[in-house]
Amino acid sequence: DIVMTQAPLSVSVTPGESASISCRSSKSLLHSNGITYVYWYLQKPGKSPQLLIYRMSNLASGVPDRFSGSGSETDFTLKISRVEAEDVGIYYCGQLLENPLTFGSGTKLEIK
Amino acid sequence: QVQLKETGPGLVQPTQTLSITCTVSGFSLTSYYMQWVRQTPGKGLEWMGFIRSGGSTEYNSEFKSRLSISRDTSKNQVFLKMNSLKTEDTGVYYCARDWVMDAWGQGASVTVSS
Numbered sequence: 001d002i003v004m005t006q007a008p009l010s011v012s013v014t015p016g017e018s019a020s021i022s023c024r025s026s027k028s029l030l031h032s033n034g035i036t037y038v039y040w041y042l043q044k045p046g047k048s049p050q051l052l053i054y055r056m057s058n059l060a061s062g063v064p065d066r067f068s069g070s071g072s073e074t075d076f077t078l079k080i081s082r083v084e085a086e087d088v089g090i091y092y093c094g095q096l097l098e099n100p101l102t103f104g105s106g107t108k109l110e111i112k
Numbered sequence: 113q114v115q116l117k118e119t120g121p122g123l124v125q126p127t128q129t130l131s132i133t134c135t136v137s138g139f140s141l142t143s144y145y146m147q148w149v150r151q152t153p154g155k156g157l158e159w160m161g162f163i164r165s166g167g168s169t170e171y172n173s174e175f176k177s178r179l180s181i182s183r184d185t186s187k188n189q190v191f192l193k194m195n196s197l198k199t200e201d202t203g204v205y206y207c208a209r210d211w212v213m214d215a216w217g218q219g220a221s222v223t224v225s226s
Contacts, residue, residue, distance in 0.1 A: 039212060048206060048216040049149075049157070060214060092157060096211060100172040101147075101159035 002027045002095050006104035013083045014112045021078045021107045023093035028073035029056075037097035040069055040078045043106075044089040052091075053078065085111055114138040116207050120220035124197050132220050134190040134207030141165070141183055144210045146190045148181060151219070152203035162211075163190060197224045 003026040013019045029037045040053035051060040053069035056076060066081045080087055090106040120132040134146065148160040161171035163181045171179050180193045190207055204219040 041213070048219055049213070050216065051212060051214045054212045054214075094157070099170060100174065103157040103159070105156050 001100055002029075002098065002102050004093050004095055004102055004104035006091075006093060006107050008107060009105075010108040010110065012110045012112050013080075015084060016082055019080045019083055019087075019109060021080075021091050021093075021109075023071075023076045023078070023104055025074045025076070025095055027097075029076075029095050029097050030073040031097060036071065036073065037095055038069075038071065038076050039094045039096055040067075041092045041094060041103075042087075042089050043092065044086075047089075049092065080109075083109075083111070087111075114209065114215045116209060116215060116217035118205060118207055118217045118220035120205065120222055122221065123223050123225065125226050126197055126199060126224055128197055129193060129195040130197055130201070130205075130222060130224075132192045132205050132207075132222075134192070134217055136188050136190070136207075136209070139209065141185045141188060141190065146181075146183070147208040147211075147213055148190075148192050148205065149208055149213070149216075150201075150203050150205045152200065154200055160192070160205075199224050 005024045007022045036056040038056045041049040043049045057069045068079045090108050092103050092106050094103040115137045118134050145162050147162045163169045169181050178195045183190045202224045204221050206219045207217045209215040
C-alpha cells in the first residue's frame with residue numbers, strides 16, 4: 001500500500017499569515033498520463049471532509065484561491081495564503097493513484 | 113444541488129452485520145462512481161471501496177472478505193454491508209461522490225458494542 005506521511009502534526013497560524021502543510025508518498029504518484037494523483041481535503045470541526053485540491057494543483061469548485069497545491073512525484077505541499085478563521089480544521093492528503101486509496105493522518109490547523 | 117445522506121443503525125453488536133444506505137440527489141448514480149470511506153479512532157480515514165457508474169465494484173483488500181457495496185439506481189441509493197463486525201469497526205462511515213470524492217455525506221456514526 002502507498003503510505004502518505006504528513007507534517008507537521010499541527011500548525012498554529014496568525015490570521016493573515018501563510019501556512020504550509022507537507023505530504024510525502026512512499027511511491028511516485030505520477031501516472032504515465034502525466035497526472036499526479038494527489039488530493040487535499042479539509043475536515044472542518046464537526047463536519048465531513050471536503051475536497052480542496054485535485055490532481056496536485058487544481059482548485060476544487062468553490063475553494064478560495066488562497067489555497068494552492070504543488071509538488072513533485074512524491075513530495076507535495078498545500079499552501080494557504082492569508083489564513084482566515086474559517087480555515088481551521090484538519091487537512092488530509094490522499095493518493096488516488098491505486099487501490100487501496102490511502103490518506104495521510106492529517107494536519108490540524110489552528111488560529112493563534 | 114448535490115446531496116448525499118447516510119443512514120445506519122447507530123449501534124451494532126460484535127459479529128453482526130452492518131448495513132448503511134447512502135441516498136443521493138442532484139445527480140445520477142449511473143454517471144458517477146460512489147465511494148465509501150470510514151473514519152475510525154484507530155486508523156483515521158480509510159478507503160473501503162467503490163461502485164462504478166456501470167455497477168461494478170472494487171474493494172480494499174483489508175475489507176474484501178466481509179464487505180459488499182451495491183446500489184438501486186431507481187431509488188438513488190447506494191448500500192454498504194459489512195459482516196463480522198468488531199469493536200475496531202466503530203467509527204463514522206461516509207459515502208462520497210466520484211473518484212475524486214468531490215461531495216460527501218454527513219456520515220453515519222456506528223458503534224460496535226455488546
